[in-house]
Amino acid sequence: MREALKEALAAYEDNEVPVGAVIVHENRVIARAHNQRELLKDPTAHAEMIAITQAAAALNNWRLIGAAIYVTLEPCAMCAGAMVLARIGRLVYGAADPKAGACGTLYNIVQDARLNHQIDIVQGVLAGDCAQLLREFFAERRESP
Numbered sequence: 001m002r003e004a005l006k007e008a009l010a011a012y013e014d015n016e017v018p019v020g021a022v023i024v025h026e027n028r029v030i031a032r033a034h035n036q037r038e039l040l041k042d043p044t045a046h047a048e049m050i051a052i053t054q055a056a057a058a059l060n061n062w063r064l065i066g067a068a069i070y071v072t073l074e075p076c077a078m079c080a081g082a083m084v085l086a087r088i089g090r091l092v093y094g095a096a097d098p099k100a101g102a103c104g105t106l107y108n109i110v111q112d113a114r115l116n117h118q119i120d121i122v123q124g125v126l127a128g129d130c131a132q133l134l135r136e137f138f139a140e141r142r143e144s145p
Contacts, residue, residue, distance in 0.1 A: 001094060001126045004070040007034040007047060008133055014039060018072070018133045021047035023055040023088075025067040031055040047071065048079035052086050063087045072130040074101035074123075080109035084117050092122040094130030 007020025011034035023031040031054035036045040048071055056062050068090040069083060075093065080102040083091060091103060091110055102109045103121055110119040 001070050001072070001092060001130075003029065003032060004047075004072050004094070005126065005129060005133070007032055008072045008130070011035045011047070012133060012137055018137050019047045021051040021069060021071045023051050023064070023067050023069045025055065025059065025064070030058040030067070044078065046076070046079050048075050049082055052082055052088075056086065065089060068092060070125075072126075073097055073134065074103050074105055075110075076100045077102040077107060077109060080107070083110055083119055084115055087117050088119055090120045090122065092125050094125055094127045095134060096123065096127070 003022045004020040007022065008018040011020060012018035016035040016038050020034045022029055031051040033047045033050035033054060035047050036050065037043060048069065051069065055064050055067060064086045067088050069088050070092045072094045074095065074097040075083065093103065096105050098105055100106065104123060110121060
């Protein structure tokens with residue numbers, strides 16, 4: 001999660017919502033990304049989506065079986081759906097997202113038994129650090145004219 005926090009800090013420094021993601025496969029980091037929606041002018045450029053694309057390229061396979069994704073903020077519905085489609089094995093996230101969280105807070109897409117794949121979840125890892133970075137980012141935005 002500390003590596004994902006480094007990515008979130010990079011997003012913060014780029015004036016992006018500070019969310020970072022890292023994907024690990026066989027004890028090796030195969031992808032790392034942070035939000036780039038503003039830079040790319042792309043609503044789908046979430047940290048998780050970019051990391052999933054990188055991981056698929058690294059494994060030369062769209063199935064990320066056995067991979068774990070570490071994300072600083074609970075994934076949204078789009079990212080949760082992409083994780084299920086990619087067959088990621090484990091999701092570890094920091095801060096819960098009461099407004100858009102789709103991995104246990106508002107919805108639980110990644111563990112919906114009606115889908116063909118479910119993902120193990122570990123919640124709240126370094127949640128305080130992850131949430132603090134988001135609070136600081138949005139506090140600064142509210143102060144700016």
